Amino acid sequence: MSTPHPTAKEEASTPLPGHIFVRYGTFPAAGEVTLKVATDKRDGLDQPGRAGVISNGSNLEDMTFQVSADGHKFSGGIVLSAFGAGFPNFFRFEFDDGVLIHTIRLTGVSGESYGVVISPGRSPEGFVPYIIPPVEEPGPLRTTQPRGKLS
Amino acid sequence: MISPPGHIFSRSGTIPSSGEVTLYVVRDKRDGLGRPGRCGIIRYGGFKGGFLRVNISQDGHTYSSEYVIPSFLSGYPNFIHIRHDDGIFISIIRLTGIPDEPYQVVIMPGRDPEGTL
Numbered sequence: 001m002s003t004p005h006p007t008a009k010e011e012a013s014t015p016l017p018g019h020i021f022v023r024y025g026t027f028p029a030a031g032e033v034t035l036k037v038a039t040d041k042r043d044g045l046d047q048p049g050r051a052g053v054i055s056n057g058s059n060l061e062d063m064t065f066q067v068s069a070d071g072h073k074f075s076g077g078i079v080l081s082a083f084g085a086g087f088p089n090f091f092r093f094e095f096d097d098g099v100l101i102h103t104i105r106l107t108g109v110s111g112e113s114y115g116v117v118i119s120p121g122r123s124p125e126g127f128v129p130y131i132i133p134p135v136e137e138p139g140p141l142r143t144t145q146p147r148g149k150l151s
Numbered sequence: 152m153i154s155p156p157g158h159i160f161s162r163s164g165t166i167p168s169s170g171e172v173t174l175y176v177v178r179d180k181r182d183g184l185g186r187p188g189r190c191g192i193i194r195y196g197g198f199k200g201g202f203l204r205v206n207i208s209q210d211g212h213t214y215s216s217e218y219v220i221p222s223f224l225s226g227y228p229n230f231i232h233i234r235h236d237d238g239i240f241i242s243i244i245r246l247t248g249i250p251d252e253p254y255q256v257v258i259m260p261g262r263d264p265e266g267t268l
Contacts, residue, residue, distance in 0.1 A: 098190065
């Protein structure tokens with residue numbers, strides 16, 4: 001007996017353990033993007049992340065990001081250079097850095113691109129979330145006929 | 152205000168005319184960590200040659216000797232990357248360099264000796 005699959009609605013509302021938060025796009029006219037990693041309704045982690053990468057996709061303009069561990073108080077700005085400037089155009093967080101990523105605020109030039117990937121990382125108890133492998137739907141049995149033909 | 156656990160300390164700017172910047176990682180009122188950090192990056196953004204000199208204090212009183220970070224395109228890395236496994240406590244950082252040259256500092260709490268955040 002196979003495990004029933006959740007509906008699309010259930011999948012959207014209940015993040016799985018080991019879920020990953022991903023956003024990429026271009027800066028709006030306001031030049032600012034706020035990403036609620038912990039509480040986003042679509043694919044929030046339901047907890048602050050502890051690992052991930054924030055990258056600047058622009059070839060021309062620097063961007064700045066700030067991290068909040070609690071959703072209220074933000075760090076100072078961290079500058080990410082444009083690609084090709086000779087400096088890394090990304091910043092990588094690892095769970096060993098001890099940073100909690102509840103909310104991220106990006107500031108950049110309108111129309112330039114950014115990318116954010118935040119994953120839960122190891123919890124204080126040392127548990128490393130894992131991705132649940134997808135369950136394959138049972139398909140029709142195939143049999144081999146003479147001369148290698150499939151039916 | 153006490154910073155939440157997992158907070159991050161970051162500063163970027165240019166070296167002032169005095170040629171020296173002191174960063175209070177633990178007790179900065181705006182975004183101090185409330186405890187010494189164990190991870191981070193210190194980067195020198197200068198193009199004009201010269202060096203950024205870094206001293207680290209783990210207790211707020213005594214400082215390490217100078218660590219020299221060369222300017223960009225000098226053929227050497229223009230940053231120092233500190234990880235929790237290095238076993239360094241970062242309470243205060245003192246930067247000395249050429250006025251108007253840019254620097255960037257990001258210090259994070261790091262994993263504590265017991266392995267928890």
